[in-house]
Amino acid sequence: MRILIEENYEAMSKKAALMVAGQILLKPNSVLGLATGSTPLYMYRELVRMHREEDLDFSSITTFNLDEYVGLNQDNINSYHYYMFDNLFNHVNIKKENIFIPDGMAENLYEECKRYEKLIKDRGGIDLQILGIGKNGHIGFNEPDLKFEATTHVVELDDETIKANSRFFSSIDEVPRRAISMGIKTIMHSRKIILLASGEEKAEAVKKAIFGPIIPGLPASVLQLHPDVTIILDREAAMYVENIDNIQ
Numbered sequence: 001m002r003i004l005i006e007e008n009y010e011a012m013s014k015k016a017a018l019m020v021a022g023q024i025l026l027k028p029n030s031v032l033g034l035a036t037g038s039t040p041l042y043m044y045r046e047l048v049r050m051h052r053e054e055d056l057d058f059s060s061i062t063t064f065n066l067d068e069y070v071g072l073n074q075d076n077i078n079s080y081h082y083y084m085f086d087n088l089f090n091h092v093n094i095k096k097e098n099i100f101i102p103d104g105m106a107e108n109l110y111e112e113c114k115r116y117e118k119l120i121k122d123r124g125g126i127d128l129q130i131l132g133i134g135k136n137g138h139i140g141f142n143e144p145d146l147k148f149e150a151t152t153h154v155v156e157l158d159d160e161t162i163k164a165n166s167r168f169f170s171s172i173d174e175v176p177r178r179a180i181s182m183g184i185k186t187i188m189h190s191r192k193i194i195l196l197a198s199g200e201e202k203a204e205a206v207k208k209a210i211f212g213p214i215i216p217g218l219p220a221s222v223l224q225l226h227p228d229v230t231i232i233l234d235r236e237a238a239m240y241v242e243n244i245d246n247i248q
């Protein structure tokens, strides 16, 4: 596990964007796993800038998003579909047929999960997965106490997650109670992982993810078992990560 501590949110985001750009340059047909939420927003902005100013080429890139709310259609501004097109896909030269996001409106959600998992395999698996982290340590929408061996599945969101994400909706009642999410197993099969965390409110979860026991109660702790994880933090998220010398 590599831990990089950057001065602030912007520096953290630029570092992450550089690493994603490096992946794209080294393997132009990479399969990227993408996250939503507030944390990766500036990283996406930076990738768009690199596309415009430095010709960063997305034309052979495939992307799989981590998750999507159940019951929000693609045009809903709170859907992760909308978010991804608004913040990245509409501004780079990625091909539409290479963009994959779970369909939260699918009639048969179970079949949709199976289909999504197969698509990831058919495309050769994920080369680089970007993750954020929830205050409760979730990654994707894998809430505490879900089995590590889960693949893409339907999850019931925790009250804490519903409350945290209600900031994007006009009222908490509008926040969907369920989502489709890649499972921990799906995430762990990625060849490389970058986890981003910014702000004091993530510091406790970050500390437990890095130093705590590896338990389903803190989903991100499973990353300690992955051979190629980089955690990029800003100073606030790193406030309890003092002793990084003993981390390999």
Ligand SMILES: O=P(O)(O)OC[C@H]1O[C@](O)(CO)[C@@H](O)[C@@H]1O
Residues within 6 Å of the ligand: 035, 036, 037, 038, 039, 040, 067, 131, 132, 133, 134, 139, 140, 141, 161, 165
């Ligand atoms: O970056 P944020 O908005 O703090 O969200 C953290 C995590 O929570 C989620 O938005 C899900 O609640 C994840 O997609 C994200 O990684």
